[in-house]
Amino acid sequence: MKDSNTDDWQCETKKKTKHLAYWTFAWVLTTALASFGPKLMWDSNSLYSLLAIALNVIVGIFMVLANIKQMKSLDELQQKIQLDAMGISLGSTLVLGIGYSLLDTSNVISGDAEISHLIIIMGLSYLAALILGQARYR
Amino acid sequence: MNNRLKVLRAENDLTQAQLAEALGVSRQTINAIEKGKFDPSLPLAFKAARLFKLPIESIFQDQ
Numbered sequence: 001m002k003d004s005n006t007d008d009w010q011c012e013t014k015k016k017t018k019h020l021a022y023w024t025f026a027w028v029l030t031t032a033l034a035s036f037g038p039k040l041m042w043d044s045n046s047l048y049s050l051l052a053i054a055l056n057v058i059v060g061i062f063m064v065l066a067n068i069k070q071m072k073s074l075d076e077l078q079q080k081i082q083l084d085a086m087g088i089s090l091g092s093t094l095v096l097g098i099g100y101s102l103l104d105t106s107n108v109i110s111g112d113a114e115i116s117h118l119i120i121i122m123g124l125s126y127l128a129a130l131i132l133g134q135a136r137y138r
Numbered sequence: 139m140n141n142r143l144k145v146l147r148a149e150n151d152l153t154q155a156q157l158a159e160a161l162g163v164s165r166q167t168i169n170a171i172e173k174g175k176f177d178p179s180l181p182l183a184f185k186a187a188r189l190f191k192l193p194i195e196s197i198f199q200d201q
Contacts, residue, residue: 009162009163010164075162075163075164075167076163076167076178076179076182077163077164077166077167077170077176078164078166078167080176136175137166137169137170137175137176138166138169
């Protein structure tokens with residue numbers, strides 16, 4: 001009864017997920033380097049800062065490619081759960097991000113709207129949508 | 139979409155995990171299809187039809 005050409009898809013998914021984890025870790029490290037390096041390591045030398053940022057972007061591109069490969073290795077229900085979560089995350093980040101920005105530009109809130117807050121919204125909404133998606137199809 | 143996957147699985151004495159492995163999907167996917175929560179893609183439906191040696195329309199029916 002076994003279909004031989006679909007044997008090791010789970011191993012493939014695990015492998016791709018590990019690759020994604022490695023690239024994500026590398027991206028976090030290069031982000032830390034580009035963020036803290038100018039102050040702590042090279043005394044704000046522009047050339048080193050530029051190199052660190054270039055490295056961060058290049059590693060980021062590889063992280064995105066690893067993410068695409070990992071998504072493709074998932075089965076169709078898992079892909080749907082991921083796609084739904086991405087849609088919710090993108091939509092809520094856009095709507096809440098614009099709202100947050102308007103609060104800042106209209107001086108309703110004190111202080112500046114930070115991009116880091118947007119990333120937090122994106123991460124949390126993605127995580128919540130993933131959990132809900134997993135629960136929905138359990 | 140209605141389907142007879144659960145009945146066919148039982149007739150062939152397969153667990154959800156075994157059917158999932160045979161079709162190259164997760165057990166969660168088989169469970170969701172059986173419960174009617176998720177409609178499989180055409181390639182997956184054809185794969186199931188090949189596996190059970192049945193026409194696709196005898197496994198999956200439009201509601």
